[in-house]
Amino acid sequence: MLTSDSLLTLGAATAAKAPIIAGDPLALLIPAMPILGVIICTLCAIFGVRNKFPAFATVLCLAVAFGVAAKVFLGHTGDVRITTGFEWMSLAWGEEPGQRLIADFSLYLDSLTILWMLFVTGLATLIALYASEYMSHDVGLGYCRFFAAFNLFVFSMACLVMGDNMLLLFLGWEGVGLCSYLLIGYFYKKPSAVAAAKKAFIMNRIGDVGLILGVMLTFIHFGSIEYREIFAACQPYIEMAKAGKFSEIPAIVQLIPILLAVGAFGKSAQLPLYVWLPDAMEGPTPVSALIHAATMVTAGVYLVARTYPLFLLSEYALPIVAWTGALTALLAATIGMAQFDIKRIMAYSTVSQLGYMFAGLGVLTSTGAAFHVVTHAFFKALLFLSCGAIMHGFAGQLDLRKLSGVGFMKGWGIVGLGMAVGCANLAGIPFTAGYFSKDMILAEAFVTPGMAPIGWILLLTAGMTAYYTFRVFFRVVVGPMHYEPGDELHAHDDHAHGDHAHGDHAHADHRHDHAHDHGHDTHARADAHGHGDFHPHAPGWAINTVLATLSVLSIVAAGLYFAKSPYEGGLAKGGAVPGMVERSSAAFETPFSHHAAGEPTASIKEGGHEGADGTTPAHGSLAAPSFVPTAIAKSHGAAAHAGSFFGYDPHKAMYYVSGVVGFVGIFIAFILHYAGRRQAATARADALLPAVGPVAKWAQNKWYVDELYDFLFRYPLWFLSHGFHLFDKLAIDGLVRLFGGIPRFIGGMVRPTQSGELHGYAAGMAAGVAVLLFLVFMLTMR
Amino acid sequence: MMTTLAQAGFPAAMHQLTLAHYLFISGAMFMLGLIGFLTRRNLIIMFLCTELMFQAAGLALVAFSRFHMNMTGQSFVIFIVTVAAAEAAMALALVVLLFRKRESLDAAEWQEMKG
Numbered sequence: 001m002l003t004s005d006s007l008l009t010l011g012a013a014t015a016a017k018a019p020i021i022a023g024d025p026l027a028l029l030i031p032a033m034p035i036l037g038v039i040i041c042t043l044c045a046i047f048g049v050r051n052k053f054p055a056f057a058t059v060l061c062l063a064v065a066f067g068v069a070a071k072v073f074l075g076h077t078g079d080v081r082i083t084t085g086f087e088w089m090s091l092a093w094g095e096e097p098g099q100r101l102i103a104d105f106s107l108y109l110d111s112l113t114i115l116w117m118l119f120v121t122g123l124a125t126l127i128a129l130y131a132s133e134y135m136s137h138d139v140g141l142g143y144c145r146f147f148a149a150f151n152l153f154v155f156s157m158a159c160l161v162m163g164d165n166m167l168l169l170f171l172g173w174e175g176v177g178l179c180s181y182l183l184i185g186y187f188y189k190k191p192s193a194v195a196a197a198k199k200a201f202i203m204n205r206i207g208d209v210g211l212i213l214g215v216m217l218t219f220i221h222f223g224s225i226e227y228r229e230i231f232a233a234c235q236p237y238i239e240m241a242k243a244g245k246f247s248e249i250p251a252i253v254q255l256i257p258i259l260l261a262v263g264a265f266g267k268s269a270q271l272p273l274y275v276w277l278p279d280a281m282e283g284p285t286p287v288s289a290l291i292h293a294a295t296m297v298t299a300g301v302y303l304v305a306r307t308y309p310l311f312l313l314s315e316y317a318l319p320i321v322a323w324t325g326a327l328t329a330l331l332a333a334t335i336g337m338a339q340f341d342i343k344r345i346m347a348y349s350t351v352s353q354l355g356y357m358f359a360g361l362g363v364l365t366s367t368g369a370a371f372h373v374v375t376h377a378f379f380k381a382l383l384f385l386s387c388g389a390i391m392h393g394f395a396g397q398l399d400l401r402k403l404s405g406v407g408f409m410k411g412w413g414i415v416g417l418g419m420a421v422g423c424a425n426l427a428g429i430p431f432t433a434g435y436f437s438k439d440m441i442l443a444e445a446f447v448t449p450g451m452a453p454i455g456w457i458l459l460l461t462a463g464m465t466a467y468y469t470f471r472v473f474f475r476v477v478v479g480p481m482h483y484e485p486g487d488e489l490h491a492h493d494d495h496a497h498g499d500h501a502h503g504d505h506a507h508a509d510h511r512h513d514h515a516h517d518h519g520h521d522t523h524a525r526a527d528a529h530g531h532g533d534f535h536p537h538a539p540g541w542a543i544n545t546v547l548a549t550l551s552v553l554s555i556v557a558a559g560l561y562f563a564k565s566p567y568e569g570g571l572a573k574g575g576a577v578p579g580m581v582e583r584s585s586a587a588f589e590t591p592f593s594h595h596a597a598g599e600p601t602a603s604i605k606e607g608g609h610e611g612a613d614g615t616t617p618a619h620g621s622l623a624a625p626s627f628v629p630t631a632i633a634k635s636h637g638a639a640a641h642a643g644s645f646f647g648y649d650p651h652k653a654m655y656y657v658s659g660v661v662g663f664v665g666i667f668i669a670f671i672l673h674y675a676g677r678r679q680a681a682t683a684r685a686d687a688l689l690p691a692v693g694p695v696a697k698w699a700q701n702k703w704y705v706d707e708l709y710d711f712l713f714r715y716p717l718w719f720l721s722h723g724f725h726l727f728d729k730l731a732i733d734g735l736v737r738l739f740g741g742i743p744r745f746i747g748g749m750v751r752p753t754q755s756g757e758l759h760g761y762a763a764g765m766a767a768g769v770a771v772l773l774f775l776v777f778m779l780t781m782r
Numbered sequence: 783m784m785t786t787l788a789q790a791g792f793p794a795a796m797h798q799l800t801l802a803h804y805l806f807i808s809g810a811m812f813m814l815g816l817i818g819f820l821t822r823r824n825l826i827i828m829f830l831c832t833e834l835m836f837q838a839a840g841l842a843l844v845a846f847s848r849f850h851m852n853m854t855g856q857s858f859v860i861f862i863v864t865v866a867a868a869e870a871a872m873a874l875a876l877v878v879l880l881f882r883k884r885e886s887l888d889a890a891e892w893q894e895m896k897g
Contacts, residue, residue, distance in 0.1 A: 751897060754895070754896065754897050755893070755896055756892075756893035756894060756895045756896030756897070757889075757890065757893055758889045758890075758892065759820055759821075759823075759889065759890075762819060762820055763820055766816060766820065
């Protein structure tokens with residue numbers, strides 16, 4: 001389907017392609033170290049190692065990978081470098097450019113890649129250390145299996161992020177999906193975990209249809225699936241889009257980003273493919289923290305950021321992304337407000353924050369979205385790991401109606417601190433990292449004209465986020481101390497728990513001499529000492545170290561907003577991370593988005609015109625009008641027009657507005673869940689429940705989305721499959737059996753001749769002879 | 783040959799003794815033997831009928847030999863009769879064995895090869 005136009009384009013592009021700058025060959029260690037980890041863990045499994053060696057080997061391998069990533073970062077100067085690995089696929093069936101499929105195992109090192117790999121490998125190292133203690137119950141074969149899958153996951157993520165062509169990205173994409181399946185289904189004896197793993201994998205695959213189609217169309221149109229060639233070939237289309245002539249861009253090129261976005265929605269749990277993520281909490285908590293908070297789910301965001309030039313060529317792709325993100329954020333926040341399982345609340349929170357990131361990409365702040373990815377990775381991992389520590393220590397208890405005051409219990413101080421820091425970031429309390437990154441997205445939503453409704457949706461969601469986050473905090477971390485062990489007590493403790501459950505009622509009955517509220521108090525006090533012989537298991541050094549490190553990093557991450565860009569001449573405001581993102585293909589305002597691999601970094605023209613309402617020159621000031629799709633916005637930051645927030649510059653206004661919204665949410669949570677609460681099970685919120693009754697029930701049941709999918713897809717498919725089964729059994733098998741039956745039938749007809757009677761045989765012989773004679777007679781008489 | 787018979791003074795009907803007469807007899811004998819074989823149940827009688835069929839065939843051969851003045855047919859008959867005799871001995875031995883099994887000479891007793 002290569003038209004002559006596109007071939008011409010390709011020809012021009014290839015002619016104009018500058019030589020490749022070779023990247024640091026050491027970067028190949030980043031995918032190689034996790035593979036080494038896989039091999040070590042497999043060997044441990046084969047040799048039946050029964051201690052924590054696989055965990056520490058993993059931590060070591062990943063730490064080395066992180067070190068290499070840091071070294072590459074330090075040696076990077078902002079341009080694109082390609083490290084060639086080995087030739088993976090090289091097929092040619094003709095001479096022309098469109099008749100070659102080249103996909104090498106090469107690494108595309110630009111600043112976006114390096115940014116991603118830094119936090120992926122860093123978090124992976126920390127979480128592996130955490131997991132070494134968390135999974136210590138399973139030491140032996142299960143332990144090795146866990147860490148092997150963990151390492152394989154990091155390898156796949158590295159391929160995804162660092163690959164220089166879409167096929168390697170796809171390899172990584174599928175690899176992370178596989179490892180997610182393996183790790184969610186780690187407790188394979190539990191049916192709910194197995195079901196959740198299957199659900200995650202299958203929903204990912206549904207999104208993958210879009211991704212695959214996008215990659216195929218890319219190859220068909222551009223003749224190549226390597227990023228540098230695609231970006232080079234995009235130049236003429238970018239010129240067209242700059243001039244606003246979207247009708248001249250071929251429909252295929254406009255379709256590609258939409259398909260890629262579908263793939264991203266599947267992987268990053270957006271509407272309508274988000275239902276797998278809350279169920280994925282069946283996996284062990286380190287898995288939830290690494291895969292379903294920080295890394296795998298950001299792969300979708302990475303895909304969109306990496307192929308951003310393609311997204312800018314389509315009129316509808318970015319609005320689709322923005323609206324999907326915003327609606328998902330809102331929906332997930334409403335569900336999260338009504339859940340009782342703290343891990344599930346965090347899962348819905350992840351879905352919601354991912355919605356923020358996609359909305360950010362859609363409103364043209366890829367820098368803000370990437371910054372939010374980084375900060376979210378840290379504080380969400382922190383929150384999940386804290387929840388995991390609670391789950392680990394209280395034998396699987398995660399219900400916030402059964403836990404209270406954990407932060408004050410002995411040995412749980414660091415967990416409490418971790419939760420506090422994480423919740424502060426998530427809710428967007430001013431001067432935390434989460435506040436700054438969320439602000440960038442919120443502000444941009446109001447700056448980009450036509451996206452203001454999205455801004456309002458995100459603002460409302462921010463308020464809800466603050467509410468449900470601090471609902472968890474006020475119920476679980478602070479307040480009167482109370483706990484109940486969860487379901488994972490060992491056998492003998494189960495008896496104790498069962499006894500206590502009976503004793504509980506007996507307790508209330510026997511204490512007739514106490515008034516009821518005293519009864520409650522003694523209950524609370526007695527419970528602080530435990531039920532039966534259950535004592536909460538405070539976290540050990542590994543978990544505490546990791547939580548403390550992450551808390552510190554989350555606090556320090558706020559400083560990234562004020563740090564200088566590591567490369568010279570950065571335009572984007574927002575500090576170091578946006579400074580890195582803008583040098584990559586993800587940024588659209590600067591000349592770097594048109595940057596073919598290997599060109600020396602162009603100098604920045606400070607075209608500089610301030611918007612009439614004082615938009616900062618940092619955004620999109622180029623001598624030429626900024627390139628922005630006309631369907632989304634008129635020239636962003638140019639003199640013409642820029643969105644405003646009730647007349648104020650959105651960037652400045654957002655500092656205050658989001659802070660206020662956050663505090664309102666926290667205040668409501670305080671009133672409803674902390675003030676006046678004496679026990680774990682109820683709070684003032686419960687008094688309001690009758691008033692909002694049915695709505696809360698619906699939210700608690702996740703708006704029945706799973707049931708809707710059952711109705712739309714599962715039951716029809718069930719009927720269809722049973723119908724086909726019947727057809728197969730009756731019609732097709734029937735046909736085969738018919739063919740088998742014919743000889744049998746004929747045999748049945750002929751069988752009576754074998755009667756066993758001598759006279760019968762004799763008669764047969766005589767008849768045969770007679771027939772023969774007759775024939776001979778007739779024939780010779782002719 | 784017919785002139786010889788006429789000179790010997792035989793009646794005219796005998797002059798017209800053609801091959802057909804002998805073949806008719808042979809055919810009749812064969813049919814009788816066949817029908818007897820198919821309808822009788824006594825093993826020895828059935829065997830007798832087979833012998834009859836043999837003789838009919840032998841008669842036919844001799845008749846052809848005489849009418850074509852060719853010794854081949856008659857010498858063939860000698861062989862046939864010899865073989866028939868040997869076979870008779872075999873068959874009767876089998877009948878005796880069969881009789882010993884079932885104490886009966888009924889051919890209908892033996893139907894185990896059915897199907």
